[in-house]
Amino acid sequence: MLDREKGEKLLHQHVITPHILKHSYAVESVMRALARRLEPESEDLWGLAGLLHDLDNDLVDWQSDMSLHGPKTVELLRNANLGNEEMYQAILAHNPATKVKPKAKFERALYAGDPITGFITAIALVYPSKQLKDVKVKSITKRMKEVRFAAGANREAMASIEMLDIPFPEFAELSLNAMREISEILGL
Numbered sequence: 001m002l003d004r005e006k007g008e009k010l011l012h013q014h015v016i017t018p019h020i021l022k023h024s025y026a027v028e029s030v031m032r033a034l035a036r037r038l039e040p041e042s043e044d045l046w047g048l049a050g051l052l053h054d055l056d057n058d059l060v061d062w063q064s065d066m067s068l069h070g071p072k073t074v075e076l077l078r079n080a081n082l083g084n085e086e087m088y089q090a091i092l093a094h095n096p097a098t099k100v101k102p103k104a105k106f107e108r109a110l111y112a113g114d115p116i117t118g119f120i121t122a123i124a125l126v127y128p129s130k131q132l133k134d135v136k137v138k139s140i141t142k143r144m145k146e147v148r149f150a151a152g153a154n155r156e157a158m159a160s161i162e163m164l165d166i167p168f169p170e171f172a173e174l175s176l177n178a179m180r181e182i183s184e185i186l187g188l
């Protein structure tokens with residue numbers, strides 16, 4: 001049920017967009033780090049949710065109906081007998097268009113952990129080296145206030161980590177370190 005190898009196979013079967021694949025690994029690493037901080041016994045579960053939360057990205061027609069993103073992933077995971085109800089709920093709640101609100105710790109972690117990966121990636125790309133090792137926590141907190149920078153990054157979702165009693169700078173550092181661990185996969 002929490003078979004990462006099976007999850008990774010499924011990911012590559014359904015997701016072909018290169019940056020979504022990278023994003024999936026990035027969210028996995030951030031979710032594992034958040035679990036270690038908040039609920040260590042759930043590290044594998046939270047990691048798998050991160051890896052697979054966008055599984056339907058290349059399958060649903062976002063343009064016609066945003067709310068299809070999430071439910072389709074849950075259907076695929078149910079059919080593959082992968083994950084559990086808690087994880088399905090977190091995946092539904094990560095997309096505001098499903099109208100499922102994040103409430104549980106796990107749901108809130110994915111809701112905040114999803115956008116921060118793209119945000120940190122955007123910051124890394126500003127540096128001449130385009131590498132995560134050059135990104136500073138301070139630049140992440142500073143860029144949060146610059147609403148025109150990476151305007152698509154959901155600030156409200158990222159800031160909502162504080163509802164889990166993690167100050168934003170700590171979240172930024174934890175996420176940056178998690179992403180650095182897989183910098184080769186991310187190409188950053």
Ligand SMILES: [Fe+2]
Nearest residue numbers: 023053054114
């Ligand atoms: Fe995502």
